[in-house]
Amino acid sequence: MKLGAREASGYFRKPDPSKAGLLIYGTDGMRVALRRKEVVDALVGPQGEAEMRFTRIAAADLRKDGALLNDAIKSQGFFPGQRAVLVEDAADGLAETIRVAMSDWRDGDAQVIVTAGSLTAKSSLRKYFEAHPNAFAIGIYDDPPARDEIEASLAAAGLKAIGRDAMDAIVALSRTLDPGDFRQTIEKLGLYKLNDSSELSVDDVDACRPQSAEAGVDDLLKVVADGQPQLIAPLLRRLYAQGVNPTGLCINANRHFRALHTVASDPGGPSSGIGRLRPPVFGPRRDAILRQASTWGRDRLERALSELLTTDLTLRSSSKAPQQALMERALVRLAMMGKR
Secondary structure, eight states: OBOOHHHHHHHHHSOOTTSOEEEEEESOHHHHHHHHHHHHHHHHOTTTTTTTOEEEEEHHHHHHOTHHHHHHHHOOOSSOSOOEEEEEEEOGGGHHHHHHHHHTOOTTSOEEEEEESOOOTTOHHHHHHHHOTTEEEEEEOSOOOOHHHHHHHHHHTTOOOBOHHHHHHHHHHHTTSOHHHHHHHHHHHHHHTTTOOSOBOHHHHHHHSOOOHHHHHHHHHHHHHTTOGGGHHHHHHHHHHTTOOHHHHHHHHHHHHHHHHHHHHOTTOHHHHGGGOSSOOOHHHHHHHHHHHHHHHHHHHHHHHHHHHHHHHHHHSSOOSOHHHHHHHHHHHHHHHHHO
């Protein structure tokens, strides 16, 4: 049987132990692995492998010895409880081997969990699980987690008192981070708020979100938009040492000033315009954008965008001008423009 996205989300958290098997497939190996871990943990618990109630079989090993799967399905451990066997990185070449092993499945046997990469609608492995009356096939796609999934992850991390703005910030974060990074961020938030009964805030989310060179770029753009040209050179040296290039800086600067222009140009004023930004912004960054957009105004922001466009074209042209110096001068000019 084939499960849709909404049904699949609930099934991963609470799988049916009476089912014979489950196929999880998708192009993103990390997403598949996270879902596989979730369903295996729900089936056999965190001690399943230590208690010999969980068996892993690599696809390469199963190709060499097709009896491995049947043996794992039928074998009995020393400890009571649900058993499961995992076949990792399967493909259509193993469809017949898996079919034969599962054809003799009976109540009390280990449930078969199969993971695979991208499978087309014509895939024999996928067809087998979709047609099986006592097994499921679930495709994992690159969609961001749904709100109920995020809430379940927060609850599992022990986070219950969550402010509205903080929840909006977490949802926005889930749209930009890889699944593994997002999961680690939620776990980090849980540890960060351990024994702290106060409501989770946007500042808490910002403190736990992954830090990268983008944070340094944000600091540089804040300095430029706030009209502080004397602070540009040291920040640029640090960013260049981290591998950031002038063209990338120009693209980020263009994006930032376009966001300011969107906010400043709204007929309802900056307070209304900031709600049009996608992805939405929260906390201190929201306050900074509101202040910068109000200070610059639409006309000056249009001149700033024109300056950045000229710089971008020069950086991408065959000009032999030193790119780092060119970018620094452009940012200094913008910062001086912001002081007026």
